[in-house]
Amino acid sequence: QLQLQESGPGLVKPSQTLSLTCGVSGGSMSSGAYFWSWIRQPPGKGLEWIGYTDHSGSTYYNPSIKSRVTISVARSKNQFSLKLTSVTAADTAVYYCARTFTTFGVATYFDYWGRGTLVTVSS
Amino acid sequence: EIVLTQSPGTLSLSPGERATLSCRASQSVSSNLAWYQQKPGQAPRLLIYDASSRASGIPDRYSGSGSGTDFTLTISRLEPEDFAVYYCHQYGTSSCSFGQGTKLEI
Numbered sequence: 001q002l003q004l005q006e007s008g009p010g011l012v013k014p015s016q017t018l019s020l021t022c023g024v025s026g027g028s029m030s031s032g033a034y035f036w037s038w039i040r041q042p043p044g045k046g047l048e049w050i051g052y053t054d055h056s057g058s059t060y061y062n063p064s065i066k067s068r069v070t071i072s073v074a075r076s077k078n079q080f081s082l083k084l085t086s087v088t089a090a091d092t093a094v095y096y097c098a099r100t101f102t103t104f105g106v107a108t109y110f111d112y113w114g115r116g117t118l119v120t121v122s123s
Numbered sequence: 124e125i126v127l128t129q130s131p132g133t134l135s136l137s138p139g140e141r142a143t144l145s146c147r148a149s150q151s152v153s154s155n156l157a158w159y160q161q162k163p164g165q166a167p168r169l170l171i172y173d174a175s176s177r178a179s180g181i182p183d184r185y186s187g188s189g190s191g192t193d194f195t196l197t198i199s200r201l202e203p204e205d206f207a208v209y210y211c212h213q214y215g216t217s218s219c220s221f222g223q224g225t226k227l228e229i
Binding site for chain 1: 166168169178212
């Protein structure tokens with residue numbers, strides 16, 4: 001059974017960089033059949049897709065935060081990472097990593113999710 | 124960006140009743156739409172993909188329909204564990220998006 005697990009600091013100061021890692025177990029990230037995504041959810045609010053990477057390291061980001069986001073993959077460790085720069089209180093959210101099913105190389109739905117990790121931006 | 128509008132915002136029903144949730148897209152997404160269920164403190168769970176295909180392990184009381192801009196999630200006979208928040212998600216463009224959610228409450 002595929003499992004994803006987010007890890008990283010739960011508290012980040014404003015203007016600093018948020019860094020999270022998602023460890024994947026029970027399956028390999030090397031398959032080209034999937035992309036690997038980050039999604040976030042501010043407390044009490046809805047879901048926002050941040051971006052995803054494929055097995056080769058190609059990335060696709062939400063245009064609304066593209067200028068601050070970097071997603072990278074470490075296939076040898078079976079994990080991928082998120083960096084979000086210049087954070088503000090508006091970036092406080094539960095951050096989820098998820099596997100993205102692909103059809104003909106196009107991203108579709110999220111079929112496996114991590115449990116999520118709350119990141120609070122505060123001084 | 125494609126905007127998804129879900130209605131109603133909150134749906135109050137009782138176990139055994141039928142629930143009908145709506146998701147409308149600001150432009151056509153063909154059948155590139157999924158539905159997720161989220162319970163408090165948990166990650167979303169995939170219910171329906173490609174508008175009408177049930178994900179693995181999802182009971183057959185859940186069904187999805189629609190294409191283009193109008194989609195429906197139907198729960199035929201509500202069980203106590205069905206009370207949660209439901210999100211639609213479109214992947215018809217390179218930048219996917221979610222609806223704001225419908226809360227299904229007792």
